[in-house]
Amino acid sequence: MTTLRALEDLRFDNTYARLPEAFYAKLTPTPFSTPPQLVSFNPAAAALIDLDPEQAARPEFAGVFGGSLLVPGMEPLATLYAGHQFGVYVPQLGDGRAILLGEAVSDSGMRWDLQLKGAGLTPFSRDGDGRAVLRSTIREYLCCEAMQGLGIPTTRALSIVGSDDRVYREQIETGAMLLRMAPSHVRFGTFEVFYYRQQYDQLRILADYVIEQFYPHLMTRSEKYAEFFAEVVSRTAELIARWQAVGWAHGVMNTDNMSILGITLDYGPYGFMDDYEPGFICNHSDHNGRYAFDQQPYIGLWNLSCLAQALLPLAPKEALKQSLDSYSSIFDRHWLTRMRRKLGFEQERADDAALVSDLLSLMAASRTDYTRLFYSLCECSLSDTGRNDSIRDQFLDREGFDRWAERYRARLRDEESRDEDRRRRMRRVNPKYVLRNYLAQVAIEKAQQKEYAEIDRLLTILHHPFDDHPGMESYTLPPPHWGKHLVVSCSS
Known part of the structure; x- marks a missing residue:
């Protein structure tokens, strides 16, 4: 039976703090100069560390997760890493505004880094101020x-604590802190920094640590480093296939933003596509489209090649190359499997890839809303073609869609698909709700006026994006005109 814990009773086992001091800098968060205010609390994340949700009502909660208090067991530190940013190697990055408070352990044995973002200056802040703004913390939260x-591996978010402190970005904004959770925040760039410094002993210590903590089945393998890399390749390929299937762009796939566990890490200028556009660029700062939506699978491979280079002192080159060569087939397999499910197929057919590709081409030509189109396909009927008119009307080339729809229906008949069974399956994989940029922006603008209810309302919907939420149908609508032209950049 799980014991719900008070803040003071959280269990910590800070394994990263036991590594040599070359891996981090020990320091405490810098509190706000004005009283901290709890903006939002996420009970679903609290349950992961057995934290009693009633603790959020205590003033000490905003103190701990607003940087002014520590509880027993926390050993705060900022981690060191490097990375390739927009294709250029930057020799030292590190946690410039985030501090790892400690590693909480649940009764079930799950371990969670508690990382406070916006916690003030660290030795790795470079020219930054160590702060985050309310806008960016809401978007990541x-x-x-x-x-x-949506079932996509990711960091989690426990809380947002805000303040009246002024933070200077393109304009004056208010500061906030986000408590982010993950099994680990080790990145590709954590390995790169020791490789490029030729600190191969530290590189080996890091690899052994990650394998022991997160890939323990490899500990006794004679080629454990090569096999570790192979698993990272597989996890990364599957992760990006999941992104592509829901129409989501990360925006800043630098190697310092790539998790060694294959989870989605660092939510900056991300975006769920509204209109389907293969070259969708969600980051206003990405002038050349390096991280455009349709480039993400390739960038995943490019980033893995950087990690492979960093592992050369530990693993045979040919073994690393063999794993890299497997990436595309792993990605393709996972992506096509997910697209088959989105279309309601239970069996595999040789021409499925062409059927998916042709649909996406029609969607791109018509700028069809990605999420709404796949959700409406759940209603496609094999017998009553009149029910398909609302789907047809989402395309400019209606005759082109008619030809595709006939192929689609023939494909469904070939596996003896039944409409009601298929609809139930498709509704489990095609979300009704996604976090469109304009929805996040509405919540941000309300929060800037100290109205926080919209954040919690969105959180409820997004935790169950496949379900019906009575009275919330407006959240499924395409963005208004102003919502199609929001500018999101790396600034946070």
């Missing part, structure tokens, strides 16, 4: 949980 609701 909501998207962590939206991805969890």
Whole structure:
């Protein structure tokens, strides 16, 4: 039986703090200069560490997760890493505004890093101020949980604590802190920093640590480093296939934003596509489209090649190359499996890839809303073609869609699909709700006026994006005109 814990009773086992000091800098968060205010609390994340949700009502909660208090067992530190940013190697990055408070352990044995973002200056802040703004913390808080609701591996978010402190970005904003949770925040760039410094002993210590903690089945393998890399390749390929299937773009796939566990990490200028556009760029700062939606599978491979290079002192080059060569087939397999499910197929056919590709081409030509189109396909009927008119009307080339729809219906008949069974399956994989940028923006603007209810309302919907939420149908609508032209950049 799980014991719900008070803040003071959280269990910690800080394994990363036991590594040599070359891996981090020990320091405490810098509290706000004005009283902290709890903006939002996520009970679903609290349950992961057995934290009693009633603790959020205590003033000490905003103190702990607003950077002014520590509880027993916390050993705060900022981690060191490097990374390739927009294709260029930057030799030292590190947690410039995030501090790892400690590693909480639940009664079930699950371990969770508690990382406080916006916690003030660290030795790795470079020219930054160590702060985060309310706008960016809301976006990350909501998207962590939206991805969890969609079944996509991700960091989680426990709380947002705000303040009246002024933070200077493109304009003056208010500061906030996000408590982010993950089994680990080790990144590709954590390995890169020791490789490029030729600190191969530290590189080996890091690899052994990650394998022991997160890939323990490899501990006794004679080629454990090569096999570890192979598993990272597989996890990363599957992760990006999941992104592509829901129409989500990360926006800043630098190697320092790539998790060694294959989870979605660092939500900056992300975006769920509204209109389907293969070259969708969600990051206003990405002038050349390096991280456009349709480039993400390739960038995943490019980033893995950077990690492979960092592992050369530990693993044979040919073994690393063999794993890299497997990436595309792993990605393709996972992506096509997910697209088959989105279309309601239970069996595999050789021409399925062409059927999916042709649908996406029609969608791109018509700028069809990605999420709404796949959700409406759940209603496609094999017998009553009149029921398909609302789907047809989402395309400019209606005759082109008619030809595709006939192939689709023939494909369904070939496996003896039954409408009601198929609809139930499709509704489990095609979300009714996603975190559109304009929905996040509405919540942000209300929160800037200290109205926080919209954040919690969105959180409820996004935790269950496949379900019906009575009275919330407006959240499924395409964005209004202003919502199609929001600018999101790396600034946070």
